[in-house]
Amino acid sequence: MNSEEILRRVATPLGAPAYAPAVARFTDREYLNIVYRTDPEALRAVVPEPLEFDEPLVRFEIMNMGEVTSFGPYVEAGQAIPVRFGEERGEYLHAMYLNNFPATAAGREASAYPKVMGEPALRVDNSALVGTLDYGSERIATATMGYKWFPMDLAAAEAEITVPTFMLKLVPGYDHRPRIAELVRTRITDITVKQAFTGPARLQLFEHALAPLADLPVREVISASHIITDLTLSGVEPVHDYLAGRKQS
Secondary structure, three states, X not given: OOHHHHHOOOOOOOOOOOOOOOOOEEEEEEEEEEEEEOOHHHHHOOOOOOOEOOOOEEEEEEEEEEEEOOOOOEEEEEEEEEEEEOOEEEEEEEEEEEOOHHHHHHHHHOOOOOEEXXXXXXXXXXOEEEEXXXXXXXXXXXXXXXXXXXXXXXXXXXXXXXXXXXXXXXXXXXXXXXXXXXXXXXXXXXXXXXXXXXXXXXXXXXXXXXXXXXXXXOOEEEEEEEEEEEEEOOOOEEEEEOOOOOOOO
16 A cells, blocks of 8 residues: 555554545434533533633533434433633534544544544433433433523524634654644534434533543533534634644653
């Protein structure tokens, strides 16, 4: 295999790459979102500069991916933090847990999503929408919401999940020091909101050394939403280089 052939590949192993060279289209992507108030000092410990926050809020999300080109159905959960980048408002993706390895690898390598393996689930139990997240065999999050209690304005639902998204792209060099250290930004633009609802909600987070969601503790549930969409994720662009101007020794 010559150099040109190698550079046409997107991932290893070369004979069976970890993910397909395709742009994923999500059909019937179902969100359970719970926005909650947490401790300001806990947020300051994890929000990277130059991002800032005005209120100590976190959005816990569980997403049931009904159909995804190249990946197939899977479930994802995580925490997003409302932030500012200068005058631009968006969310910083703090942590994401998936039960699909190709989607995990593609999210980390081809983009900058902070994805690791986990066992999230989203289901209807009697008259409640229930989201859970396990790390290994241990439960680390349980979210509940009244199932389709009140219709939500579709434009408001779209605005909720299409804000700019910020992530850290960290790639270590062979000496274990950062080779790439960037803040990047993306945004969902190709989206159709099919259904949206709100209702009463609760969220429990449980302590775990390797999945520390509870380091951003729940002090008050602010709002909840249940949204079903079709969408395509946009690419990322760097907005801040942490290595710029540093002398390389």
